[in-house]
Amino acid sequence: MPRSTKFDRDKAIEIVMHKIWKDGFQSSSVKAISELLRITRSSFYNAFGDRETLFKEVFAHYSATTPLMNLMLVEQGETVKPVFTKTLRELCAIRANDSLHSGCLAMNGVAEIGGSDSELACFLQQQLALSNARAEELIRWALEGGELAADTNVEGLALAVTNLFVGLNIMSNVIKDEGQLWLAAKTTLQGLNLFAE
Amino acid sequence: MPRSTKFDRDKAIEIVMHKIWKDGFQSSSVKAISELLRITRSSFYNAFGDRETLFKEVFAHYSATTPLMNLMLVEQGETVKPVFTKTLRELCAIRANDSLHSGCLAMNGVAEIGGSDSELACFLQQQLALSNARAEELIRWALEGGELAADTNVEGLALAVTNLFVGLNIMSNVIKDEGQLWLAAKTTLQGLNLFAE
DNA sequence: ATATATTTGTACATATGTGTACAATATATG
DNA sequence: CATATATTGTACACATATGTACAAATATAT
Known part of the structure; x- marks a missing residue:
């Protein structure tokens, strides 16, 4: 049975949205986001793939609101x-x-x-x-x-x-x-x- | 009597304008700009002070056109x-x-x-x-x-x-x-x- | 040749940032 | 307890980037 994630994915999306809204895309590095979410970069890559993929997900979330x-x-x-x-x-x-x-x-x-x-x-x-x-x-x-x-x-x-x-x-x-x-x-x-x- | 600059300042402003127009602000680092202008970072700081100061100058140039x-x-x-x-x-x-x-x-x-x-x-x-x-x-x-x-x-x-x-x-x-x-x-x-x- | 002022170059110390490999861990199940 | 499976953690090797100090270089006038 798989280990469960330590963080709430929906909440993470929300947090990242606020980060890139405030600081822009280029300034929102994997490292910065990982620190913000209090996860390691390894978890970031595992959960979200890469930055672009995550940003697209953030946009879908944003568009709905x-x-x-x-x-x-x-x-x-x-x-x-x-x-x-x-x-x-x-x-x-x-x-x-x-x-x-x-x-x-x-x-x-x-x-x-x-x-x-x-x-x-x-x-x-x-x-x-x-x-x-x-x-x-x-x-x-x-x-x-x-x-x-x-x-x-x-x-x-x-x-x-x-x-x-x-x-x-x-x-x-x-x-x-x-x-x-x-x-x-x-x-x-x-x-x-x-x-x- | 002071040494003169190796590069054309007006031309540099033009080149930097194109760079930040294409790549944005965050992506236009001192290092990247210096390489683009083929000058050392030392020359950059000496000639332009810092990034913000240069960008403001670039804007003044842009505004005129x-x-x-x-x-x-x-x-x-x-x-x-x-x-x-x-x-x-x-x-x-x-x-x-x-x-x-x-x-x-x-x-x-x-x-x-x-x-x-x-x-x-x-x-x-x-x-x-x-x-x-x-x-x-x-x-x-x-x-x-x-x-x-x-x-x-x-x-x-x-x-x-x-x-x-x-x-x-x-x-x-x-x-x-x-x-x-x-x-x-x-x-x-x-x-x-x-x-x- | 010398003095002078400015520019360029180099090195130092530090910070941020990336992708990847793989070991360690949490959880459910038998 | 052992096993399967997905997640987390750590280390590696490398890349980009910064400000600063100060030596070296250069253009010009005398």
């Missing part, structure tokens, strides 16, 4: 504009009131390692593309549901929404005032005819 | 919307066609180290705040010049513009198609009533 998940849960037929509005409202609140972290783990990652050709970078790029595709789908539903004019450029609007998300997530590294973040979001949403409270 | 400089050169009385439009048009073209780099050095930096309390992070944060203030000033001029309605929320519009810049600069790490980048920018500019070709 971001405001963007709201967009994933919408079903066709629901009103779309309030979903966008509420999601961004929430995103601004979370980013502004997060005293532990800065910005968004995923977008920070895109900026830090997005240019490299590592598997993790590809993974992050795919995530962004999926988000954009989802935004496009929602906008298409909004158009079909009469929330948007028939001549709306769905692709352009989706890219603008994606850009809005990305910008807010990065800008929140610097601007920590919820009112200002929300003002930027609201102004853009209104301009894009996606604001509805 | 980004499309955002267009906004700095506008004078009161000029028409503002075409300046925004042209600047963003140019930014999308540069980012899409840059095969050496990914994204924007400054915004990548904000994401990578923006959460830390280093001097460099503070420097980057100030740069972003200055950009936003400048956008606000231009928008105010546009309003006074009749390009924008008198009830325009200047602060909100400036924040939205800043967010647009930030988003594009990060998104361009992933989306390399100039048409798509420009579509996102154009859609947003039109929505914000700042588009004029």
Whole structure:
């Protein structure tokens, strides 16, 4: 019967997430993480394989908890504009009131390692593309549901929404005032005819 | 009479800029940079002091060459919307066609180290705040010049513009198609009533 | 040739970090 | 107690990286 792990794997994922969110990827070495988790490097390799594998797992964990998940849960037929509005409202609140972290783990990652050709970078790029595709789908539903004019450029609007998300997530590294973040979001949403409270 | 340097300092700044743009800050060690410049670490420390000081100098150099400089050169009385439009048009073209780099050095930096309390992070944060203030000033001029309605929320519009810049600069790490980048920018500019070709 | 100021080079001591091999250990079961 | 199995621990060999001290080298003027 196998020996059981000395540490709680789910908890470790959480701890590592906070570490790379705070210090970035390059600064989160196997040695540093192992010390943080109070395990030897041997245990690290055994449990997680390598850094990239672990980071991907951390991202999956992170993705399940971001405001963007709201967009994933919408079903066709629901009103779309309030979903966008509420999601961004929430995103601004979370980013502004997060005293532990800065910005968004995923977008920070895109900026830090997005240019490299590592598997993790590809993974992050795919995530962004999926988000954009989802935004496009929602906008298409909004158009079909009469929330948007028939001549709306769905692709352009989706890219603008994606850009809005990305910008807010990065800008929140610097601007920590919820009112200002929300003002930027609201102004853009209104301009894009996606604001509805 | 002092000995002169063996290397061209301006050229060194340029080389270091490309290095950190490609590999990020943490990965650009004194050792790596010295090897890249083909100088000893002793010369590095003597010429540049330390990494942070050098990176700040690199940023000053970079700032002088980004499309955002267009906004700095506008004078009161000029028409503002075409300046925004042209600047963003140019930014999308540069980012899409840059095969050496990914994204924007400054915004990548904000994401990578923006959460830390280093001097460099503070420097980057100030740069972003200055950009936003400048956008606000231009928008105010546009309003006074009749390009924008008198009830325009200047602060909100400036924040939205800043967010647009930030988003594009990060998104361009992933989306390399100039048409798509420009579509996102154009859609947003039109929505914000700042588009004029 | 000499003085001078700056730059470059070398060595020292130390720190962080990596992958791997394999022994030691914890646990359930017969 | 013996056995099987997965986890933890330790050591090895190596790599990257840092700041500092100070000697050596160099360009220039006199």
